[in-house]
Amino acid sequence: MTETHSPQSEEQSTTTDRSSADLPPGPRGLPLLGNTLSIGRDPLGFVESARAYGDVVSYEAYGDDAALLFDPHAVETVLVSRADEVRKGEFETDFGELVAPEGVAFTEGEQWRRQRQLLQSSFTPDRVYGYADEMVAEVIPLLEELDDGETVALRDAMATYTLRVLTRTLFDLPLEDEGAETVRRTVTAIQTYASPRRLAIGSLLPSWFPDRVEREYEASMAALEALVDDLVARRRETDASGDDLLSVLAGAQYPDGARPSPDEVRDQLVTFLFAGHETTAMALAVACWLVAGRPDVRAELDRELEAVCDDGDPGLDDLDDLVYTEAVVRETMRLYPPITGVYREPETEMVLSGYRVPAGTTLQLSVYGIQRDDRWWDEPETFRPERWLADGDSSSGERTLESAPDRPEYAYFPFGGGPRHCLGMRFAMLELQLALATIVRHVEFDRVTDSLEPSLGVTLDPGPLEVRVRQR
Numbered sequence: 001m002t003e004t005h006s007p008q009s010e011e012q013s014t015t016t017d018r019s020s021a022d023l024p025p026g027p028r029g030l031p032l033l034g035n036t037l038s039i040g041r042d043p044l045g046f047v048e049s050a051r052a053y054g055d056v057v058s059y060e061a062y063g064d065d066a067a068l069l070f071d072p073h074a075v076e077t078v079l080v081s082r083a084d085e086v087r088k089g090e091f092e093t094d095f096g097e098l099v100a101p102e103g104v105a106f107t108e109g110e111q112w113r114r115q116r117q118l119l120q121s122s123f124t125p126d127r128v129y130g131y132a133d134e135m136v137a138e139v140i141p142l143l144e145e146l147d148d149g150e151t152v153a154l155r156d157a158m159a160t161y162t163l164r165v166l167t168r169t170l171f172d173l174p175l176e177d178e179g180a181e182t183v184r185r186t187v188t189a190i191q192t193y194a195s196p197r198r199l200a201i202g203s204l205l206p207s208w209f210p211d212r213v214e215r216e217y218e219a220s221m222a223a224l225e226a227l228v229d230d231l232v233a234r235r236r237e238t239d240a241s242g243d244d245l246l247s248v249l250a251g252a253q254y255p256d257g258a259r260p261s262p263d264e265v266r267d268q269l270v271t272f273l274f275a276g277h278e279t280t281a282m283a284l285a286v287a288c289w290l291v292a293g294r295p296d297v298r299a300e301l302d303r304e305l306e307a308v309c310d311d312g313d314p315g316l317d318d319l320d321d322l323v324y325t326e327a328v329v330r331e332t333m334r335l336y337p338p339i340t341g342v343y344r345e346p347e348t349e350m351v352l353s354g355y356r357v358p359a360g361t362t363l364q365l366s367v368y369g370i371q372r373d374d375r376w377w378d379e380p381e382t383f384r385p386e387r388w389l390a391d392g393d394s395s396s397g398e399r400t401l402e403s404a405p406d407r408p409e410y411a412y413f414p415f416g417g418g419p420r421h422c423l424g425m426r427f428a429m430l431e432l433q434l435a436l437a438t439i440v441r442h443v444e445f446d447r448v449t450d451s452l453e454p455s456l457g458v459t460l461d462p463g464p465l466e467v468r469v470r471q472r
């Protein structure tokens with residue numbers, strides 16, 4: 001990192017206490033509050049400014065000792081090589097308590113292992129690639145509904161799409177408008193209720209304070225749980241012998257004969273409804289918006305799609321040839337990773353990048369910071385899909401993705417890594433690639449929103465991202 005730090009405020013002055021010499025440096029916060037206010041005000045700005053302290057940066061938030069990691073090698077240590085010495089930890093568990101405490105994204109140890117094993121069967125390559133046609137078929141009616149010249153908020157439009165794909169493929173069920181509305185309302189409520197800004201405000205409010213955000217969260221969560229209970233009951237009544245995820249859960253039995261409790265089934269479904277559509281929607285919306293602002297990228301996509309798909313829509317057989325499309329997807333998630341930080345807590349003291357990190361520290365592995373670090377990325381702030389392509393001979397017109405990049409593996413990890421890497425990674429990549437290609441075949445977008453200044457809910461929030469439609 002070439003940047004140097006110049007103290008500007010009390011919160012930004014370095015820790016100089018000799019007794020903590022081997023602990024990582026970091027921005028000193030306010031008494032009692034630590035860095036909570038800075039994080040609440042501008043969580044991504046806090047990460048950006050913390051980078052100046054080095055590869056491991058200590059801070060304090062919401063009453064906990066925490067450290068940001070900006071070193072891809074340390075990320076590999078935490079997620080992969082010493083994965084059995086870390087837990088998801090308190091930060092994640094607290095969030096899990098709000099959403100789905102017994103869902104696979106939040107459980108630990110043996111409970112997590114057997115859940116993951118059970119669910120894995122719904123995400124084998126064969127199963128996932130079998131969804132390709134539905135992923136394309138679901139996006140076409142949405143595009144055909146758009147009028148020429150109409151202004152569309154990409155974020156909402158793509159969330160409608162990804163939710164439809166999720167329920168049709170994984171749950172084998174069309175979710176009526178009312179159900180979809182319940183899911184969207186809950187996701188929005190969770191995003192607001194568990195955002196860094198809200199956590200900061202919440203930590204200052206007395207418990208008796210009348211809290212509208214909390215009430216909205218509780219009401220929408222109750223509605224979502226009722227919806228999910230109804231889905232499971234209907235599937236059990238009709239036929240739970242299918243191999244879609246809803247049937248697997250409704251009829252599940254672990255190897256020891258135990259069956260998941262009703263709460264566990266419900267939490268799993270809530271986990272998938274949340275994790276499975278919001279992240280992908282955000283990535284797709286941002287990809288479309290980025291392409292809308294870059295005629296050169298748009299022209300490359302058009303060229304590729306024309307060569308690969310002729311006059312038709314893309315399909316599974318085209319996937320390997322949609323190289324530039326994949327590069328656009330990867331580059332979108334480099335600059336705007338839907339999950340900006342992965343959290344872990346070491347069970348024993350660890351030394352990471354030469355610094356001592358005590359057991360129980362909340363580690364924030366900074367996806368956002370590392371993927372914009374100029375040690376690994378030329379012109380890191382620039383959207384440049386070409387960086388993902390192999391150099392060299394393009395005289396044959398054939399392009400390939402780079403195969404042995406000259407950077408550490410964990411300089412890019414939008415889907416996490418190690419045993420707890422994203423269960424839906426293959427599903428998401430397939431959906432993103434096929435949906436983007438189909439959208440480009442049918443419509444063009446002109447930007448109405450002219451700049452993207454993301455904030456942070458639970459996931460990255462790019463705002464509504466408005467564009468004007470041109471039918472092709």
Ligand code: HEM
Nearest residue numbers: 104105275276279280338339414415416420422423424428
């Ligand atoms: C672009 C889209 C997506 C992104 C960027 C993304 C990102 C992530 C990340 C970073 C993690 C790891 C969190 C951690 O280690 O603490 C994760 C976990 C997970 N994701 Fe995704 N995800 C996406 C789409 C999906 C989809 C489509 C599904 C399901 C259909 C899904 C289901 C899950 C589940 C169940 C976990 C928890 C895995 C475990 O703890 O064993 N995700 N995701």
